[in-house]
Amino acid sequence: MRAVDRVRDALAQVRKRYQNGEDRPLLGYAxxxxxxxGVVGLLAAAGRVTGTRLPERFSLGDTVLVGIATHKASRLLAKDAVTSPLRAPFTRYEEPAGDGELNExxxxxxxxxxxxxxxTCPFCLAVWVATGLTAGMVFAPRFTRAASTVLTAVAVSDxxxxxxxxxxxxxG
Known part of the structure; x- marks a missing residue:
């Protein structure tokens, strides 16, 4: 048996043991x-090439702003009816979820x-959104603060x- 076949068999055994009878897309998750x-690596490489350095620390105000903006952007991307065309290749519409949101x-x-x-998971998507907004605070802080302020204002409005x-x- 070739080494490649042994590795493939070992991975199949791990997948079978992990999935517990369910069809979980482990390779997809990987x-x-x-x-x-890769995105984080590209951001780090861009920082090195441009000479952009991480700040010593982020202010509490920026952290709160980015936190609320992350919540709103993640929810908007994962659940909002208006962003459903972005999810449509991967999802099937089920029903309205109230207040402009959908279940898919x-x-x-x-x-x-x-x-x-x-x-479709605002909790899962939040890691990506927070990474993007934090990178924005490093590379384009004025624009990112403006965009985060808009998202935070929408969250407060909600x-x-x-x-x-x-x-x-x-x-009544």
């Missing part, structure tokens, strides 16, 4: 993780399924809209 690592199911196999899971609707329902 590909998505590899893509994330992931379809496909392998990388397509893994990408669909990433694109809370106010939902609070207003709740107050109306309680009053």
């Amino acid at each position: 590909t998505v993780l590899g893509a994330y690592g 199911s992931v379809h496909g196999h392998g990388v397509r399924h893994a990408a669909g899971e990433l694109m 809370v106010l809209q939902l609070g207003y609707d709740s107050a109306k329902q309680m009053a």
